[in-house]
Amino acid sequence: MVSTRCPGPAELAVTGVGVVSPWGDDPETAVVGGSAPFPAGEWFNHRTRLGPRGYKYLPSAAQYILAAARAAQVDRGCPEAHPADRRGFLLATNAGLAGLFDSMDATIAAEGAAGISPASAPYFAVNVLGNRLAAELSLNGFALTFATARTAAVDALSTGALALASGRCDTLVLAAVEEPVPDGRGGGGEQGAVALTLEPAVAARARGTAVRATLRTRSLFVPPAALDGAQGRAHADRVLAAALTQVLPSANPPSTVHVDLDSSPVSAAVVAALAGIPVRLPEPPRDGPYPDGPPEDDDPARTGRLLPPRRIGCLGPALAVARAVNAAKGGDQLVVCATGAGHVALVRVSPYRLTTTQESEHAEAA
Structure with missing residues (x-):
């Protein structure tokens, strides 16, 4: 499940x-x-x-x-x-x-x-x-x-x-x-x-x-065994799509998608879910993220995404979030990470937008 x-x-x-x-x-x-x-x-x-x-x-x-x-x-x-x-x-x-x-x-x-x-x-x-x-x-x-x-x-x-x-x-x-x-x-x-x-x-x-900046996050679990059958894969696709919708409620796609994935079926399911976002994304990496940076045809300035060096810990996604916060004025950015064990986590980094409701609350606080 x-x-x-x-x-x-x-x-x-x-x-x-x-x-x-x-x-x-x-x-x-x-x-x-x-x-x-x-x-x-x-x-x-x-x-x-x-x-x-x-x-x-x-x-x-x-x-x-x-x-x-x-x-x-x-x-x-x-x-x-x-x-x-x-x-x-x-x-x-x-x-x-x-x-x-x-x-x-x-x-x-x-x-x-x-x-x-x-x-x-x-x-x-x-x-x-x-x-x-x-x-x-x-x-x-x-x-x-x-x-x-x-x-x-x-x-x-x-x-x-x-x-x-x-x-x-x-x-x-x-x-x-x-x-x-x-x-x-x-x-x-x-x-x-x-x-x-x-x-x-x-x-x-x-x-x-x-x-x-503001963040909206989502963590979920996709059991690897559930991806062995067509029914399980379809259910995983729906859950991942719903998670992305919650993290990205805006109609505007993120300007950058940073992925930290492996070559597992779970990561492949995540990439498939991300395919609905109109930003060019990588195929599931064969040997993990590129150790020497993205190849020339994966220029992040042109493709709108970043591929990290080889990562085995949690610092890669954290650095990606920090980078996105520093660049938040450029629009929404998405950081995605997943493991073959089934753990999936998403975070959207956005510029701070002052809403009418917040303005009213600030006035009351003042």
Whole structure:
């Protein structure tokens, strides 16, 4: 059975964006960066990025999200404008601690558990990765960690939209972070972090904060086995089409579609659903996304879409969202990611449009 995780997408307002990557802190360059890992010490200096004391023994991924979140604050994101117990935190990662886990395994095999450093021992649990950021920004409302392969960051956006719409919190910080997978397993992985500050658009405008862009997200599950038969494929087609309609209610097609897919039947079903959008899209990639960028006949400026380098984590879609937020004045953009395991996530990034209803609400707030 094809099921959805989010029954009705809600709008999210982005008030701040921060990016940290070996290819630069501009989403435009980071999103098309290579997949070869960089030793963290060669591109990220925690002393200059975070401060001279107190950060040396944090895992690299924890340092990245702190730097990205600070950049999002500089970029007008202001979670401190809300009470601490009304601030939520969402962390997305697949391999942010993979290197540390391998190191712990090697230490235990060679020396026993007593050989593990007390500074790194707590990080055997992946959800501890975001603790320092949550403490520094007093994100006391709640904290959730998402680890779904490839779709974790967009899944977190879907959950964040529900949390804000239901009144569970007033503002959110979302951080997506990855580190290279040891020994290049699975293609080498990703490296860096993205942070977004999010809240309802009306609330942001009422206190005079500029809205960078709005997001509408959708996460769903397409069981791979359901695609074995014609009836299951037809049902999946209907569910995917409905999800796209909810994410893209406007009659205007997106100006850019960024896809992060694999060669699975699930991704093929997603591409088939996207075919109804009048934007040229790729065939399902044979060996995953192109490691050296799109070939010449896939020039994104001409075809209206972007193909990422090879990705195995959740940072690719997060970087694509950050890039789309920076370019939101150019019109609606769509980011799509899916995995062979059946996870599908969509996010539409749009310029902020002030409606008549919102203008009235702003006047009342004033």
